[in-house]
Amino acid sequence: MAELLEFQNVTKIYSRGLISKQSTTALNNVSLKLDEDEPTILTVAGESGSGKTTLAMLLLGFIEPSAGTIFYKGKDITKLRGEERMTFRREVQAVFQDPFAVFNPFYTVDHLLTVPIEKFRLAKTKAEAKDRMEEALTAVGLRPEDILGRFPHQLSGGQRQRINVARALLLKPKLLVADEPVSMVDASLRATILETLRNLQKNYGVSIIYITHDLTTAYHIAKSIMVLYRGNLMEAGDVDTVIKTPQHPYTRLLIDSIPWPDLSRRWGESAALVKESEISDHGDGCRFYARCPHAMEKCKAPPPLFRMEPHQAASCYLHDRFPEISPDHVYELLPV
Amino acid sequence: MTPVLQVKNLHVTYYTDSGRARALDDASLTLQAGEKIGLVGESGSGKSTMALAMMRMIKPPGRVESGQVIVGDTDLMSLDEEGMRNARLSKIAYIPQGAMNSLNPVTRIGSQMDDAIKAHNPKASKSEIQERAMLALESVDLKRSVYRMYAHELSGGMKQRVCIAISILLKPQLIIADEPTSALDVVTQRQVMETIDHIQSQIGCAVILIGHDMGLMAQFVDKVAVMYAGRLVEVSTVREMFTDPKHPYSQALISSLPSLENKGVFQGIPGLAPSLLRLPSGCAFHPRCPQAMDRCKTDRPEPQDLSGGRQIACHLYS
Numbered sequence: 001m002a003e004l005l006e007f008q009n010v011t012k013i014y015s016r017g018l019i020s021k022q023s024t025t026a027l028n029n030v031s032l033k034l035d036e037d038e039p040t041i042l043t044v045a046g047e048s049g050s051g052k053t054t055l056a057m058l059l060l061g062f063i064e065p066s067a068g069t070i071f072y073k074g075k076d077i078t079k080l081r082g083e084e085r086m087t088f089r090r091e092v093q094a095v096f097q098d099p100f101a102v103f104n105p106f107y108t109v110d111h112l113l114t115v116p117i118e119k120f121r122l123a124k125t126k127a128e129a130k131d132r133m134e135e136a137l138t139a140v141g142l143r144p145e146d147i148l149g150r151f152p153h154q155l156s157g158g159q160r161q162r163i164n165v166a167r168a169l170l171l172k173p174k175l176l177v178a179d180e181p182v183s184m185v186d187a188s189l190r191a192t193i194l195e196t197l198r199n200l201q202k203n204y205g206v207s208i209i210y211i212t213h214d215l216t217t218a219y220h221i222a223k224s225i226m227v228l229y230r231g232n233l234m235e236a237g238d239v240d241t242v243i244k245t246p247q248h249p250y251t252r253l254l255i256d257s258i259p260w261p262d263l264s265r266r267w268g269e270s271a272a273l274v275k276e277s278e279i280s281d282h283g284d285g286c287r288f289y290a291r292c293p294h295a296m297e298k299c300k301a302p303p304p305l306f307r308m309e310p311h312q313a314a315s316c317y318l319h320d321r322f323p324e325i326s327p328d329h330v331y332e333l334l335p336v
Numbered sequence: 337m338t339p340v341l342q343v344k345n346l347h348v349t350y351y352t353d354s355g356r357a358r359a360l361d362d363a364s365l366t367l368q369a370g371e372k373i374g375l376v377g378e379s380g381s382g383k384s385t386m387a388l389a390m391m392r393m394i395k396p397p398g399r400v401e402s403g404q405v406i407v408g409d410t411d412l413m414s415l416d417e418e419g420m421r422n423a424r425l426s427k428i429a430y431i432p433q434g435a436m437n438s439l440n441p442v443t444r445i446g447s448q449m450d451d452a453i454k455a456h457n458p459k460a461s462k463s464e465i466q467e468r469a470m471l472a473l474e475s476v477d478l479k480r481s482v483y484r485m486y487a488h489e490l491s492g493g494m495k496q497r498v499c500i501a502i503s504i505l506l507k508p509q510l511i512i513a514d515e516p517t518s519a520l521d522v523v524t525q526r527q528v529m530e531t532i533d534h535i536q537s538q539i540g541c542a543v544i545l546i547g548h549d550m551g552l553m554a555q556f557v558d559k560v561a562v563m564y565a566g567r568l569v570e571v572s573t574v575r576e577m578f579t580d581p582k583h584p585y586s587q588a589l590i591s592s593l594p595s596l597e598n599k600g601v602f603q604g605i606p607g608l609a610p611s612l613l614r615l616p617s618g619c620a621f622h623p624r625c626p627q628a629m630d631r632c633k634t635d636r637p638e639p640q641d642l643s644g645g646r647q648i649a650c651h652l653y654s
Contacts, residue, residue: 047521047522047523047524048492048521048524156379156380156608156609157379158608159608184518186378186379186548189378189604190604191592191594191603191604192604195604213521213522214522215522216551216594217594219594219596219599220594220599240599243596244596253523254522254523257522257523257525257526258522258551259522259525259526259529259549259551259552259554259555259556260551260554260555260595260596261550261551261553261554261578261590261593261595262554262578262595263554263574263575263578263579266555267526267529267530267555
């Protein structure tokens with residue numbers, strides 16, 4: 001199998017301070033693999049501070065890992081040069097959280113679409129460039145005549161976000177990193193944007209890494225899921241299994257906190273946990289120790305991943321009767 | 337029992353270069369003490385305008401054209417500037433959207449809270465003011481030490497709770513929370529909403545929660561008011577809204593919600609929200625409405641009362 005993307009024991013530590021170094025581990029020993037032949041949608045979920053955006057930044061090559069290597073088609077992405085680097089830049093695209101901040105207000109939206117066409121020489125003539133733009137806009141469900149020639153402030157958040165997806169699509173990417181693409185969009189438009197993303201995966205063979213804190217949308221769009229908490233992998237597996245029968249106390253907390261639009265399913269059944277304000281760093285043990293209702297003495301040592309199902313594993317001693325799985329083999333848990 | 341809030345025929349217009357935008361058109365709403373109502377709608381439907389109009393904080397080019405906002409027994413619209421300044425925070429408090437950016441970064445949390453109390457009680461002693469601020473912080477589950485902190489030392493959820501603490505300093509009769517959790521993640525969101533819930537039952541005020549997340553509404557409010565293009569199209573109890581929505585727009589909103597049962601089904605609402613500058617004739621929803629009739633294109637449906645205190649503006653029910 002040819003790997004499109006591989007994270008090999010990637011760790012990212014941010015340090016600050018000159019004399020007394022203080023460091024924050026944003027991502028700790030994460031490994032994953034995506035197959036080139038089978039496009040899939042993988043969700044990376046977690047609260048703010050869980051390291052999910054760091055993962056996206058590493059993957060896009062904006063920052064370098066402190067340890068471990070990221071391979072794209074078998075090549076270390078920090079060592080790509082020249083032609084290879086251009087290919088990587090074209091084939092790995094991103095859609096960011098805020099559809100309001102990514103546009104330059106002085107240019108019409110055409111600018112956002114023509115720049116990549118010129119940069120990567122995707123079209124020989126002006127007419128061909130226009131065709132490509134229209135094709136991409138139509139593919140995300142927009143009418144080109146409503147969009148081209150407009151300024152960003154004349155468009156709604158949902159339209160702008162879809163233009164971002166269209167821009168990514170224009171470059172025929174192999175991998176799309178979507179960092180909270182719907183968190184700033186109205187609930188009624190979320191469905192449309194998620195549908196657009198899923199069509200990309202189905203019809204254009206694009207693999208998508210969907211980064212979110214919203215497990216409802218993750219459940220609807222993704223095949224597999226990795227739950228991060230303060231840089232560590234808490235639980236991974238098939239999205240159905242993980243969301244319907246979460247095994248890690250943190251995943252349970254996340255799922256219990258979803259405001260389900262269902263009157264018979266209210267919050268408050270599960271005990272309220274320690275407030276975020278009271279967490280202090282706690283050695284090398286389980287990162288969730290301070291907030292966990294089941295915290296035990298042995299949780300002060302880092303828990304390995306225990307695999308309870310073919311497609312589910314959780315990093316928690318509550319499940320230590322199950323066989324351990326090495327973090328390098330997490331990809332085995334993720335169905336495509 | 338006199339209701340705590342009566343909004344009567346409130347109209348707000350923005351005068352822009354490209355024309356007049358009726359951001360709020362004939363909105364009427366009644367709220368009893370201790371009631372929690374959710375105001376939902378797409379961006380641009382007039383939710384925040386309604387909140388700002390109630391606080392009399394609409395800025396030019398916007399203008400409140402007519403209408404009354406009666407809190408307790410005072411009509412806020414008839415107050416002078418000084419009277420309104422006194423009413424804010426003591427009768428009606430507002431938790432703004434993106435509260436994380438509404439705290440002053442260069443003064444301590446405590447002094448911002450003291451300012452608010454001092455402005456309303458100039459005679460209060462320093463220790464008394466401080467004690468009240470600390471009690472407010474404690475009631476939103478923050479430690480007393482937060483009083484001496486700066487905004488940047490707090491996380492998003494904590495900043496949001498500070499804003500809630502400020503809003504309850506003077507025990508208002510009504511709190512308006514404008515998307516208080518839209519920038520927070522699910523766990524923090526739940527903590528913040530539970531804080532508001534707790535506070536609300538403690539001081540017995542009414543709450544207006546503005547948002548577009550129906551899931552949050554189901555968890556929190558008693559009544560839901562749906563807005564579309566500046567008008568209230570349906571007001572129902574939360575149970576009726578989820579089991580038997582009447583207005584086609586409410587029906588579309590409810591059926592577009594994700595749940596665990598219908599995996600992979602995405603049902604958006606077709607079409608786009610209309611521009612307030614060029615509203616469709618008749619019912620503003622008719623171009624997107626699956627049940628539109630001929631008269632929807634010409635006659636504008638007026639809000640009418642159905643049994644059980646529901647209020648609907650739709651020709652299907654007239």
